[in-house]
Amino acid sequence: MKRRNLLLGALVAASISGAALAQQQxxxxxxxxxxxxxxxxxxxxxxxxxxxxxxxxxxxxxxxxxxxxxxxxxxxxxxxxxxxxxxxxxxxxxxxxxxxxxxxxxxxxxxxxxxxxxxPTIIVGRASLPYKNLKEMVEYAKANPGKINRGSPGAAILSNLAPLAFEKQAGFSTNHVPFNGDTPAIQAMLSDSIDIYGTSITSSLPHIKSGKFRVLGVMDTKRLPQVPDAPTFKEMGYDFQAPxxxxxxxxxxxxxxxxxxxxxxxxxxxxxxxxxxxxxxxxxxxxxxxxxxxxxxxxxxxxxxxxxxxxxxxxxxxx
Structure with a gap:
C-alpha cells in the first residue's frame, strides 16, 4: 500500500510539474x-x-x-x-x-x-506604369496580352485567388508570379520584376505613401480611409468584393x-x-x-x- 501511495504521489507530482512547465512556455x-x-x-x-x-x-x-x-x-x-x-x-x-x-x-x-x-484585398501597381487605375489596367491587359506580371504571396492565398477570379470575370489574364509572403513580392515590385500585386493595404501602405506604388482598385464597397483617393472595384463598374x-x-x-x-x-x-x-x-x-x-x-x-x-x-x- 505504501509503495502504491508513493507511486501515485510521484505521478501527481509529475503531472503538476508538466502543467507548470507548459504554462511557463x-x-x-x-x-x-x-x-x-x-x-x-x-x-x-x-x-x-x-x-x-x-x-x-x-x-x-x-x-x-x-x-x-x-x-x-x-x-x-x-x-x-x-x-x-x-x-x-x-x-x-x-x-x-x-x-x-x-x-x-x-x-x-x-x-x-x-x-x-x-x-479588403487590393491591387497595387508600380507608379511608373501606363495605367493609373483598375479600369485602365483591364484595357491595357486586353490590348497587350502577356505584358502584365502579377505577383502574389502564394498560389493558395486569397490575394492571388481574388485577382485571378476577377481576371476570369473581366476577360483578361496576367502572368502570375507567386512569392513566399508580402515582403519578397514587394521587393520584386520595387525592383520592377513584377508590375502589379494582389495584397492588403497593411503591407503596401508605406510604398503607397512614398509614391512608389499606386492602388489600382479596392475590392470592397467602400474606399479605404488610408487611401481615400483609391476607387473601389464597384465604382469602376465591377461588382466584386474579396475580404x-x-x-x-x-x-x-x-x-x-x-x-x-x-x-x-x-x-x-x-x-x-x-x-x-x-x-x-x-x-x-x-x-x-x-x-x-x-x-x-x-x-x-x-x-x-x-x-x-x-x-x-x-x-x-x-x-
Whole structure:
C-alpha cells in the first residue's frame, strides 16, 4: 500500500510539474509568411499586447509552400495551448485542390481558436506604369496580352485567388508570379520584376505613401480611409468584393478549456480601443468572436472559393 501511495504521489507530482512547465512556455503564433509583411506586423502587435497582459507570446515565421510548411508544423505540435497558426481559407480549404498530397488534414488536424482581423484585398501597381487605375489596367491587359506580371504571396492565398477570379470575370489574364509572403513580392515590385500585386493595404501602405506604388482598385464597397483617393472595384463598374480574413487555429486535440482561455485573452485585446486604433492605422480591422463563430466564417469562405479553384483545373503541385 505504501509503495502504491508513493507511486501515485510521484505521478501527481509529475503531472503538476508538466502543467507548470507548459504554462511557463510562451504562446507561439506561427505565421506562414515571411517576416515584415502586413499580417506579420499585425500579429506582432497582438503578441506584444498579449505579453503585456500576462500571456507571454512570440511570433515565429515559417513561410513557403502556400502555407503548407507552417500548417504541417502546427498540426504536429503538442496540443497543449502553446502553439497556434495564423490560418486562412487557402491553408484550410483550397490547398486541398492545389496539392497532390498534403502533409496535414485541414479538418482533422486543427481546431478553431478565434478570428482576429479582416481587410479588403487590393491591387497595387508600380507608379511608373501606363495605367493609373483598375479600369485602365483591364484595357491595357486586353490590348497587350502577356505584358502584365502579377505577383502574389502564394498560389493558395486569397490575394492571388481574388485577382485571378476577377481576371476570369473581366476577360483578361496576367502572368502570375507567386512569392513566399508580402515582403519578397514587394521587393520584386520595387525592383520592377513584377508590375502589379494582389495584397492588403497593411503591407503596401508605406510604398503607397512614398509614391512608389499606386492602388489600382479596392475590392470592397467602400474606399479605404488610408487611401481615400483609391476607387473601389464597384465604382469602376465591377461588382466584386474579396475580404481577407485572418484566424488563429490550434492542433486538433488541444483541450477545450485551453481554447476558451486563449480565445478570451485574444478577444480582450481585439476590443481594446487603443489596440483597435493602432491596428486601423496600418489598415487592419480587428474582428474577434467565439471559436464557433470563427468556424462558421471560415466554412463560409471555403464554400465560396472552392468551386472557383476547382473550375480552374490547375495542375497540382507534388509533395
Amino acid at each position: 510562451p504562446l507561439k503564433i506561427v505565421v506562414p509568411f515571411a517576416a515584415g509583411g502586413g499580417t506579420d506586423s499585425f500579429l506582432r502587435m497582438l503578441a506584444d499586447e498579449l505579453t503585456k497582459r500576462g500571456t507571454r507570446t512570440i511570433v515565429e515565421n515559417k513561410p513557403g509552400g502556400s502555407a503548407v510548411i507552417a500548417a504541417d508544423y502546427v498540426a504536429k505540435s503538442k496540443p497543449d495551448g502553446t502553439t497556434v497558426v495564423m490560418s486562412f481559407v487557402g491553408m484550410m480549404g483550397t490547398n486541398t485542390l492545389l496539392f497532390d498530397k498534403l502533409p496535414y488534414d485541414p479538418v482533422k488536424d486543427f481546431t478553431a481558436v478565434s478570428s482576429v482581423a479582416y481587410q 481577407l480574413r485572418y484566424y488563429l487555429s490550434a492542433p486538433a486535440a488541444t483541450p477545450k478549456p485551453i481554447i476558451e482561455k486563449l480565445n478570451k485573452s485574444i478577444n480582450e485585446v481585439l476590443v481594446d480601443p487603443a489596440f483597435v486604433e493602432r491596428a486601423r492605422a496600418i489598415g487592419m480591422e480587428p474582428a474577434g468572436g467565439t471559436a464557433a463563430e470563427m468556424e462558421k466564417l471560415l466554412t463560409g469562405e471555403i464554400a465560396r472559393w472552392m468551386p472557383f479553384v476547382k473550375s480552374l483545373n490547375l495542375p497540382k503541385a507534388g509533395q
